[in-house]
Amino acid sequence: MNDSQDFGDFLHSMGGAALGAWLRRLSDRVDREAGRVYDEAGVEFEQRWFGLLNQLALHGASSVGQIASALGVSHVAVSQVRATVEKAGLVISEADPNDRRSRTLRLTPRGQQLYLEMAPLWEKLALSAVELDREAGGVVHALARLERALDRRSLADRVNRKGSR
Amino acid sequence: MNDSQDFGDFLHSMGGAALGAWLRRLSDRVDREAGRVYDEAGVEFEQRWFGLLNQLALHGASSVGQIASALGVSHVAVSQVRATVEKAGLVISEADPNDRRSRTLRLTPRGQQLYLEMAPLWEKLALSAVELDREAGGVVHALARLERALDRRSLADRVNRKGSR
DNA sequence: GGGATATGAGTAAGGACTTACGGATTCGTC
DNA sequence: GACGAATCCGTAAGTCCTTACTCATATCCC
Numbered sequence A, B: 001m002n003d004s005q006d007f008g009d010f011l012h013s014m015g016g017a018a019l020g021a022w023l024r025r026l027s028d029r030v031d032r033e034a035g036r037v038y039d040e041a042g043v044e045f046e047q048r049w050f051g052l053l054n055q056l057a058l059h060g061a062s063s064v065g066q067i068a069s070a071l072g073v074s075h076v077a078v079s080q081v082r083a084t085v086e087k088a089g090l091v092i093s094e095a096d097p098n099d100r101r102s103r104t105l106r107l108t109p110r111g112q113q114l115y116l117e118m119a120p121l122w123e124k125l126a127l128s129a130v131e132l133d134r135e136a137g138g139v140v141h142a143l144a145r146l147e148r149a150l151d152r153r154s155l156a157d158r159v160n161r162k163g164s165r
Numbered sequence C: 001g002g003g004a005t006a007t008g009a010g011t012a013a014g015g016a017c018t019t020a021c022g023g024a025t026t027c028g029t030c
Numbered sequence D: 001g002a003c004g005a006a007t008c009c010g011t012a013a014g015t016c017c018t019t020a021c022t023c024a025t026a027t028c029c030c
Helices: A003-014 A016-043 A048-057 A064-071 A075-087 A111-133 A139-152 A156-161 B003-014 B017-039 B047-059 B065-071 B075-087 B109-135 B140-154 B156-159
Strands: A091-096 A099-107 B090-096 B101-109
Touching: A003 A075, A016 A048, A016 A111, A016 B017, A016 B047, A016 B140, A016 B156, A048 A064, A048 A075, A048 A111, A048 B017, A048 B090, A064 A075, A064 A099, A075 A091, A075 B101, A111 A139, A111 B090, A111 B109, A111 B140, A111 B156, A139 B017, A139 B109, A139 B140, A156 B017, A156 B109, B017 B047, B017 B109, B047 B065, B047 B075, B047 B090, B047 B101, B047 B109, B065 B101, B101 B109, B109 B140
Parallel strands: none
Antiparallel strands: A091 A099, B090 B101
16 A cells, blocks of 8 residues: 555565665576577577677777767776677777777678677567566666666765764 | 657667666666675675575574575575675574475574674665665666566567567 | 485586776876 | 876676586485
């Protein structure tokens, strides 16, 4: 009946500190199931590659740092993925002539071809995600709001301001 | 204006397949910030320990498997945490006399004491989580609904039923 | 009662991130 | 123009989880 009361109960029994663990559990689950989709479709593709490839396909050649900030991950994560997709022949990288610290990545022909081949599958994945989101009553928006709330004030900050009593 | 249209756009540009990555990013963030809370409070505690300790404190002695299913993680994760909290002297374990395959865990006096010491901090963490959830318009409920939606039908299943065209 | 099967837990290895640090440029200012 | 600070990227190591495999004990069934 009283939803926010229920929720408080939930958080107290689960432990407020368990929010992170819960998010991780769900993320693992979604990633794992996406991986299964690729396996069942018989394609050699890792979910981890998606963000980088998608970024290059949508926005053309980009640097490691650009991709990292677009995806919201560390440059290290991008760098690691770059190494594997480059080894797989999907991407090439070369030093930016204007700034030789920076490395410019772009899809190879083979990468472009793979992207096109994968497109229908990703489309179905996106449709499924929309469907899930609808059934879940707008998780995606809720997550975006959570992210903004954390931007406004960090968890640590919120805890500290609860007083030291 | 049309929210679900916006959302579809979002998912198409982000890529539906990015949902998992996004959840992971948020989980990392929440966990990291929780870790900062412990550091700033000057306590030697790892967020990873919380689930196991909380379970033992709330439900008394339990087996590895019981804790794993209560927390929704693999028994391996519990086993790993057990090893470290046992080494830290917070928990003891002994073979269950009724079923010697099973290992029964319980808090040591020191573990109980730590639990009591941490309680105010966790309370503040829980309050902060409630606050965040309110600002985010009910993420927790949304996540629970997402989980149920995935239980009803897996992502792979949903994708497969989108037809192979 | 004994052999096949199931179940609880542990170890090893791996996946997707992270932080910490180091190397190579570039920038900014004197 | 050079010296220190800032920036881009890479490697190493660590975190928190997972799956795959193995061992030991329990259970089932004839």
